[in-house]
Every structure is written in structure tokens, then in C-alpha cells.
Amino acid sequence: MTETIVELRNITKRFPGIVANDDVTLDIRKGEIFALLGENGAGKSTLMSILFGMYEPDEGQIFVRGEEVHLTSSKDAAALNIGMVHQHFKLVSNYTITENIVLGDEPLKHFGPLSWVDLKGASKKIRALSLEYGLEVNPDDKIEDLQVSTQQRVEILKMLYRDAEILIFDEPTSVLTPQEIEYLLDIMEELRRGGKTIILITHKLEEIKRVADRCAILLHGKLVGVYDVATTTTQRMANLMVGKELDTTLDKTEHGFGEVVLDVSDLTVYNEHKVKVVDNVSLRVRQGEILAIAGVSGNGQVDIADAIAGLQHISAGSISLKGEEISRLSIKERIARGISYIPEDRQKDGLVMDLTLRDNLAIKTFDREPFAKKGVLQPEAFEQQATDLIERYDIRSGQGSQTMTRSMSGGNQQKAIIAREVELDSDLLIFVQPTRGLDVGAIANIHQQILEQRDKGKAVLLVSLELDEVLALADTICVAFRGQILKTDSAKNLSKEEVGQYMMGVTQ
Amino acid sequence: MKKFITRVRSALSGLLVPSISIALTLIVASVIVLLLGKNPLEVFLGFLRGSGLVFKPRYAGGQGILTDFFSYLSILTPMIFASLGVMMGLRAGLFNIGVAGQMLLPGFLASVFVGYSDLPTYLAWPLVIIIGLVAGGAMGALIGFLKHRFNIHEVVTSIMLNYIISYVTAFFINTYFADPVTRNSRPVSEASRLLIPGQAGGVRFDLPVGLVVALLVIFVMRFLLDRTTVGFRINAVGLNKDCARYAGINVGNNVVLAMAMSGMLAGLAGITYYLGFANNMVPKELVSLGYDSIAVAVLGNVAPVGCLFASILVTIFQKGSVYMSSNVGVPKDIASVIIGILLMFSASGLYIEETLQRLKRTPRSKRGAKTDTDKAEEERV
Ligand SMILES: Nc1ncnc2c1ncn2[C@@H]1O[C@H](COP(=O)(O)OP(=O)(O)OP(=O)(O)O)[C@@H](O)[C@H]1O
Numbered sequence: 001m002t003e004t005i006v007e008l009r010n011i012t013k014r015f016p017g018i019v020a021n022d023d024v025t026l027d028i029r030k031g032e033i034f035a036l037l038g039e040n041g042a043g044k045s046t047l048m049s050i051l052f053g054m055y056e057p058d059e060g061q062i063f064v065r066g067e068e069v070h071l072t073s074s075k076d077a078a079a080l081n082i083g084m085v086h087q088h089f090k091l092v093s094n095y096t097i098t099e100n101i102v103l104g105d106e107p108l109k110h111f112g113p114l115s116w117v118d119l120k121g122a123s124k125k126i127r128a129l130s131l132e133y134g135l136e137v138n139p140d141d142k143i144e145d146l147q148v149s150t151q152q153r154v155e156i157l158k159m160l161y162r163d164a165e166i167l168i169f170d171e172p173t174s175v176l177t178p179q180e181i182e183y184l185l186d187i188m189e190e191l192r193r194g195g196k197t198i199i200l201i202t203h204k205l206e207e208i209k210r211v212a213d214r215c216a217i218l219l220h221g222k223l224v225g226v227y228d229v230a231t232t233t234t235q236r237m238a239n240l241m242v243g244k245e246l247d248t249t250l251d252k253t254e255h256g257f258g259e260v261v262l263d264v265s266d267l268t269v270y271n272e273h274k275v276k277v278v279d280n281v282s283l284r285v286r287q288g289e290i291l292a293i294a295g296v297s298g299n300g301q302v303d304i305a306d307a308i309a310g311l312q313h314i315s316a317g318s319i320s321l322k323g324e325e326i327s328r329l330s331i332k333e334r335i336a337r338g339i340s341y342i343p344e345d346r347q348k349d350g351l352v353m354d355l356t357l358r359d360n361l362a363i364k365t366f367d368r369e370p371f372a373k374k375g376v377l378q379p380e381a382f383e384q385q386a387t388d389l390i391e392r393y394d395i396r397s398g399q400g401s402q403t404m405t406r407s408m409s410g411g412n413q414q415k416a417i418i419a420r421e422v423e424l425d426s427d428l429l430i431f432v433q434p435t436r437g438l439d440v441g442a443i444a445n446i447h448q449q450i451l452e453q454r455d456k457g458k459a460v461l462l463v464s465l466e467l468d469e470v471l472a473l474a475d476t477i478c479v480a481f482r483g484q485i486l487k488t489d490s491a492k493n494l495s496k497e498e499v500g501q502y503m504m505g506v507t508q
Numbered sequence: 509m510k511k512f513i514t515r516v517r518s519a520l521s522g523l524l525v526p527s528i529s530i531a532l533t534l535i536v537a538s539v540i541v542l543l544l545g546k547n548p549l550e551v552f553l554g555f556l557r558g559s560g561l562v563f564k565p566r567y568a569g570g571q572g573i574l575t576d577f578f579s580y581l582s583i584l585t586p587m588i589f590a591s592l593g594v595m596m597g598l599r600a601g602l603f604n605i606g607v608a609g610q611m612l613l614p615g616f617l618a619s620v621f622v623g624y625s626d627l628p629t630y631l632a633w634p635l636v637i638i639i640g641l642v643a644g645g646a647m648g649a650l651i652g653f654l655k656h657r658f659n660i661h662e663v664v665t666s667i668m669l670n671y672i673i674s675y676v677t678a679f680f681i682n683t684y685f686a687d688p689v690t691r692n693s694r695p696v697s698e699a700s701r702l703l704i705p706g707q708a709g710g711v712r713f714d715l716p717v718g719l720v721v722a723l724l725v726i727f728v729m730r731f732l733l734d735r736t737t738v739g740f741r742i743n744a745v746g747l748n749k750d751c752a753r754y755a756g757i758n759v760g761n762n763v764v765l766a767m768a769m770s771g772m773l774a775g776l777a778g779i780t781y782y783l784g785f786a787n788n789m790v791p792k793e794l795v796s797l798g799y800d801s802i803a804v805a806v807l808g809n810v811a812p813v814g815c816l817f818a819s820i821l822v823t824i825f826q827k828g829s830v831y832m833s834s835n836v837g838v839p840k841d842i843a844s845v846i847i848g849i850l851l852m853f854s855a856s857g858l859y860i861e862e863t864l865q866r867l868k869r870t871p872r873s874k875r876g877a878k879t880d881t882d883k884a885e886e887e888r889v
């Protein structure tokens with residue numbers, strides 16, 4: 001069991017303006033679940049991308065099964081039975097599952113000089129694998145029709161299909177619901193039983209506690225140490241990760257609410273497939289109130305948020321902001337009336353990945369003073385805002401305001417969105433999954449900020465899949481189920497168990 | 509496609525990678541010329557001579573290097589406009605492949621309404637320019653509108669429009685405006701042509717008025733894209749439509765606007781071509797310049813000043829090919845081949861950049877072997 005399968009020796013990787021990995025030495029044993037922990041931007045994804053052949057290290061050596069290897073592409077890694085599920089999936093959305101899985105390594109059938117891709121055979125093999133590991137999928141479905149969790153299963157199957165022995169998971173759970181996370185962790189344990197070696201990057205300490213054998217902690221690119229999970233408390237891990245005593249207690253003071261800011265009544269929304277996703281929903285958020293919509297993913301929460309922000313067309317009902325009906329207004333007008341929105345999908349909706357951080361921070365305000373005067377952009381104003389937000393929200397990147405957003409770590413991208421939206425100083429803030437992909441320190445920070453906004457008298461609408469987050473922050477909780485609000489009550493009157501029950505559609 | 513363009517852009521943003529693309533193109537072109545049994549140096553010299561950049565051994569009476577050079581400038585002008593047109597579309601995430609058609613229609617209309625009239629220059633020029641802007645802009649806007657409103661791909665619409673326009677204009681030229689001898693359209697009046705005839709030391713030449721406009725437009729476009737809210741919106745829409753929408757930018761309006769501008773630039777290319785460099789139209793013919801401008805825009809890194817430099821380069825091949833072929837004996841189609849190779853290498857900017865980085869990291873001892881395989885790979889492409 002203690003045979004070493006991967007050894008990273010003195011790995012250093014520099015990017016412009018930053019040392020992403022600084023002399024990291026690690027050994028990973030065959031058949032273990034090895035966790036990698038560290039703040040946003042600590043260099044976890046980079047280190048694993050090196051092992052997966054996507055980046056070449058500037059210094060250092062890699063040994064796989066005792067032999068030194070030079071990986072120049074992910075093909076080299078695949079040849080060594082290394083597979084990786086990336087933080088942001090890499091699937092072709094209008095291809096089927098089978099096509100995606102065989103892509104780049106197509107099984108060919110020959111007939112004389114002719115050859116073609118044997119999709120039938122591949123599909124059969126995929127079905128067999130999916131049964132073996134409990135990864136339920138239908139190989140003929142198209143990626144674009146799948147839920148995120150299923151897409152992830154496809155990524156896992158893709159590794160298994162290529163006979164991967166060393167499986168790297170980069171924040172696999174940040175896109176999953178709590179139920180799906182349980183399921184995934186079970187699968188990982190199953191894979192370990194099957195003799196696979198797993199490297200798991202995650203920000204959730206409970207997950208490490210639950211499945212991992214050992215845990216390496218990175219801080220600012222350097223290895224802090226490798227710890228036995230069984231004998232290390234989560235608090236200790238968190239402290240090591242941030243390099244200081246981490247205080248995650250929230251000071252939430254009770255106070256009354258002001259006037260109604262958001263008033264949604266009888267809202268009904270159909271999605272693009274003509275399916276009713278929001279069904280006659282009414283809710284009100286007052287000044288100084290955090291109203292959280294709890295619910296299992298896909299029960300219409302995000303559609304409610306989209307409808308309020310103007311991204312989704314509504315078919316019935318009304319939405320009023322500070323007494324003014326806004327459901328007919330354009331997105332731009334709604335922003336101007338005072339709506340901030342942290343969207344669910346940060347790379348698709350929240351950011352333009354190929355613009356600089358500076359431009360992204362101003363993407364909603366670029367045409368207002370002081371960012372533009374008579375239609376002419378004022379770079380100094382962009383720069384000033386960026387420097388200020390980077391500092392206050394601790395957005396870490398290689399080249400400061402000029403960093404291309406694409407090269408930033410996932411968590412820091414999220415921080416950039418939050419900084420931009422909070423800075424709009426809107427009366428209503430809609431947060432959808434605000435702490436997805438953030439490290440524990442950053443989460444505490446964001447929670448504190450949400451509470452600050454509330455204390456400043458803002459109305460906050462929070463959509464979160466994480467019950468703990470809902471319970472920690474909310475003044476009022478709505479539970480969404482199949483597009484309806486099953487229950488609305490003051491957070492004080494609801495226990496975790498009760499909310500959980502409503503989430504499953506149980507109404508006593 | 510869009511992502512590909514962005515990635516290629518970032519690779520081409522320095523000077524090194526485009527220089528390598530150009531060098532590789534020249535190498536491959538030389539190999540082809542050698543295979544044809546000719547001397548590559550003579551071929552390149554031929555291009556330069558034909559473009560008025562190097563003295564020819566002999567000139568016909570009344571002609572000189574300046575004649576060739578200004579003729580080069582007058583074909584450079586539509587090339588600049590056309591590549592700016594392609595660039596504008598790409599910036600908004602649209603591939604305007606129909607520049608040739610968007611040149612022909614304005615060229616045709618301007619010829620018919622102004623070129624065949626006897627309006628004096630001071631009226632003709634502004635009218636020609638206005639027709640170029642309006643007709644080209646309308647076509648571009650239509651493509652943008654169809655794309656946004658009905659999600660019809662711009663490549664499809666622009667190719668279909670190209671056909672429609674080339675046939676419709678051919679019909680009118682053949683029935684009403686044909687020159688009985690050449691069967692091309694009748695030449696436009698000298699007063700309407702965007703050229704100022706000049707003479708120096710007994711050598712005649714034509715100064716292209718449009719070039720001044722083109723240089724001006726380059727800087728206007730640069731300012732517009734980099735420093736104004738209009739440009740910011742178009743860039744955002746081109747790079748990520750979803751995020752642009754989320755941020756309150758009207759995606760449809762901006763797609764139509766960018767395509768209208770793209771069409772206007774193509775329109776300017778059209779009038780400076782058909783009422784400048786040339787003075788008539790060949791029925792059914794869409795000028796190859798309209799398609800070459802795609803290569804130029806990509807090589808120019810989809811940026812205004814880049815388009816200028818890329819146009820200067822590519823036009824040498826275009827303009828110089830006739831002289832080169834009659835003097836060196838290599839078919840003039842080699843110019844299109846070279847431009848094609850150039851497009852391919854500029855589109856491989858990303859690959860070139862990555863190879864460079866790999867070379868930088870590879871220890872010296874291994875470098876020899878690596879370069880060889882890389883070269884082999886490039887040959888294969
Ligand atoms: N391609 C790149 N170009 C430039 N800088 C990069 C690139 N990739 C990563 N970086 C920088 O390297 C640092 C480490 O990034 P990395 O993605 O490894 O962080 P991480 O630990 O995975 O963080 P997170 O938890 O937020 O995902 C970051 O500061 C990031 O900005």
C-alpha cells in the first residue's frame with residue numbers, strides 16, 4: 001500500500017509576476033486519496049496541470065512509478081495513465097457523451113483500406129464502465145442537455161475509458177449539490193477500492209476529512225507540509241492553509257427591517273424549452289434583510305434571480321423595485337435602478353475572460369462618469385478603481401489590474417465579480433452561489449461582506465445550495481421546490497432538519 | 509472560431525510571431541519557386557519592382573517608378589479599407605466573408621449614379637463616398653440583423669448576398685452599361701474617379717485620394733475601438749455575448765452596429781477600387797482583394813494599425829504579380845498562393861508561440877533534436 005506512484009521534486013513554475021509553484025516536493029502513494037488544500041491562487045491547479053502535462057515546470061523533476069518523465073502534453077500524461085477532471089470542464093457541448101469520451105483517441109474499425117470510428121463499441125464499453133463504478137449516464141445524450149453533475153461523470157468516465165490509474169480531480173465538488181457531493185465521494189472511495197490513486201483538490205475541509213488519507217497544504221505556491229488527515233483537525237488545516245489563526249465566526253447582529261425593496265408577486269417563468277421553471281412565486285425583501293432561497297439545485301431558484309435581473313423573460317406576475325414596476329425594463333435600466341447580480345456561472349455570464357481584470361471590474365459602469373466622459377473612456381479611472389478593489393477585496397493575480405482574467409485562479413475570478421457587484425452600491429444585491437470555489441478564508445470574508453451590506457440597509461437575495469450558508473446568513477428563508485416556494489419563514493423559526501425536509505418537497 | 513481568433517490574436521500581438529510567420533511564408537514560397545525552376549530572389553525582386561518599390565531596368569515612355577508606386581498605393585487603399593472591414597466584424601465576433609460583395613454593390617451604384625453622370629469633381633467625390641458608406645453599411649447591417657434576429661449565420665448570408673449582387677449587377681452591366689468592345693462596364697468619368705493626376709520630371713502618375721482617408725480612418729478606428737464606449741461594447745460583445753448581455757449591453761444593436769461599420773468600410777474599399785484603382789467592373793467578377801483582406805486582417809492581428817502594415821505587405825504581392833510574371837515567368841497566381849500560405853502561418857500564430865516557448869525551456873543539449881521535429885511538423889502542414 002505504501003508504494004510511491006508519483007513523485008514531484010522541487011517543482012517551480014513561474015508566471016508573469018508570480019511564482020505559482022515554489023520548490024514543491026511531494027510524493028503520492030499508490031491507492032490513496034491525496035488531498036491538495038490551499039487558498040485561492042495558492043497554485044493547486046497549476047501544480048496538477050504540470051502533472052497532467054499541460055504546463056512544463058520551469059524547474060524540478062517528475063517521477064511516475066519510479067521513472068523520471070518529461071510531460072509535454074496531456075497525451076503524454078494519458079500514456080502514463082494519468083487523467084484529470086478540470087475545474088472548468090472541457091467538453092464539446094454539441095457532441096454526444098460517447099463522442100466526447102473517445103475524442104482524441106478514437107477506436108477505429110478497419111475494412112481494407114477504409115477505417116471509421118467505432119462508436120458502437122465505444123458506447124458499449126462506456127456503459128460497462130458506468131455500471132461498474134455507479135456513474136450513471138446515457139452514452140448517446142448530448143452534453144448540452146446534461147446537468148453539471150452528469151457532465152462531471154462524463155469527465156470521470158473519460159479518464160476511466162483511457163485506463164487512468166492516477167485520477168486528478170480539480171475542485172469537483174464546487175459545482176455539485178450536497179447530495180451529489182455525497183455520491184461523488186462514494187464513487188471516489190469505490191475507485192480507491194479498485195486500486196486507483198486519487199488526487200483531490202477541494203476547499204471543503206469536511207470532504208477531505210471524509211475521504212482523504214493524506215493532505216498537502218500549499219501557501220503562496222510553497223508547500224507547507226503533508227499531513228495525515230486522521231490526526232489533523234479541520235481547524236488546524238484551515239490555519240495552516242492561511243498561515244495564521246483563522247477566525248470564521250460571524251458577528252451577526254439582530255435588527256429590524258426597513259422598507260420593502262424587492263416585491264415579486266405571482267411570478268411565472270418558462271425556460272427556452274417551454275418548461276415552467278418558476279411557478280407563481282411571490283417574495284419580498286426589505287432593507288437590511290437577507291432573504292435566502294434554499295433548495296436542491298434546479299428547482300427554479302436561479303430562474304427567479306435571472307428574471308429579477310432581466311436575463312429571463314417572464315410570462316406572468318410582477319417585479320417591483322422600491323415601488324417601481326421593473327419587469328418591462330431592460331437589463332441596463334434595472335442595473336441603473338439598483339440591482340447587483342452575482343450570477344451562477346462566472347465564466348459564462350460574470351466575466352469576459354479575454355479582457356483584463358481592470359476592464360471586467362468596470363464592465364457595468366464603463367459608460368458612466370468617471371469611467372467615460374462624452375463617450376471617451378478614461379483609463380485612469382479604470383485603473384484607480386481596479387487598484388482600489390484589488391486591494392480591498394484581496395483579488396490575487398500575476399499582473400494586477402492588467403491581468404488577463406482567463407489566467408486568474410477560479411476563486412480570484414469569483415472575488416472580482418463580488419467586488420464589482422458590491423461596489424455598484426445597489427439597493428438590491430442578488431447573490432447566487434457567492435462562495436462557490438472560494439477557500440475558507442475567502443468565504444468568511446465574503447460572508448462578512450454580505451452581512452455588512454445588510455447592516456448598511458441593503459436588501460439581499462441569496463440563492464445557495466449550501467444549507468449551512470443559508471442558515472448562517474439568512475434572516476428569512478424561502479424553500480424552493482419544483483419552481484414553487486413551499487415555505488417562507490423567519491430563519492429563527494426553522495431548523496436545519498426542517499429546511500432539509502421542505503427541500504425534498506415534504507410539507508407535513 | 510471566436511475563441512480561436514482571440515487566442516491567435518494574443519499570439520500575434522507582439523512583433524516576433526508575425527515576423528516569423530512572414531519569414532516562414534517566404535521560405536515556403538521560395539521552395540515552391542525553386543520547384544518551378546526559377547530563382548526566388550528574382551521573383552521577390554519582381555514583386556517589388558512591379559509595386560514601384562525598386563527601380564525596373566526599363567520604363568515605357570512617360571512612366572517611371574513613381575507611376576508604379578502610386579498605382580501600388582491606389583490598390584493599397586481598398587485593401588486597407590477591406591481589411592478594416594473584416595477586422596470590424598471579427599471584433600464583434602462575426603466573420604464577414606462577404607467583403608467582395610459589399611465592395612461591388614457600392615462600386616456599382618456609385619459608377620451608375622455618379623460615374624456615368626457629368627457631375628464635377630467637387631460634387632462627385634462626396635457623393636461617391638456617401639454611396640459607398642450607405643450601400644456598404646446597409647449590406648453589413650442586413651447581415652448583422654439576420655444574424656441577431658433570426659440566428660442565420662453571417663457566413664451563409666454574406667456568401668448568398670455575394671452571389672445575388674454579382675449576378676444582379678452583371679445583369680445591369682450587360683444590358684445597360686456594357687462597353688461594346690471590352691464587354692466590361694463602361695469606364696467612369698475622370699471627374700468622379702478618386703484620383704488626382706500628377707506629373708513629375710516627365711513621369712505621369714495618379715495620386716489616390718482615398719489613401720488619405722484610409723490613413724485617417726485607421727486612426728479613427730483605433731481610437732473608437734480602444735478608447736470609446738462604443739468600442740468597449742463591441743469588444744465585450746465579440747468576446748463574450750452572454751456576459752455583455754448580463755452587463756446590460758444590448759447585444760443585438762451592437763452586432764448590427766459593428767456589421768454596419770464593417771460594411772461601410774467594405775463600401776469604401778469598393779469605391780476606392782472601382783472608381784479609383786480601376787474605372788470599370790467586370791460582370792460577375794468579385795475581386796479577390798475582398799477575400800485576401802481576410803488574411804490581411806488576421807495577419808494584422810485584427811487591429812487597425814496591424815491591418816495597415818499587413819495591407820502594405822500583402823499588396824506588394826498582389827500588385828507586383830503581373831510585372832513579376834511577365835518578367836520572371838512564374839505564373840502570377842503565385843501571389844494568391846503566397847497570400848494563402850501567409851494566412852495559414854498567421855493563423856498558426858498560437859502554435860508558433862508555443863513552439864518558441866518550448867524551445868526556450870528545452871535545455872541546450874536537446875534543442876537540436878526538437879527543432880528538427882518541429883520543422884518536420886511545419887513542413888507537413
Ligand atoms: N496561464 C496562466 N498565466 C498567468 N498566470 C497564471 C496562469 N495560470 C495560473 N496563473 C496564476 O498562478 C497562480 C496560481 O493559480 P492556480 O490556478 O494554480 O490557483 P489555485 O490554487 O488553483 O486557486 P483556486 O483555488 O482559486 O482555483 C494565480 O495567481 C494565477 O493568477
Ligand SMILES: [Mg+2]
Nearest residue numbers: 045087409410
Ligand atoms: Mg484552481
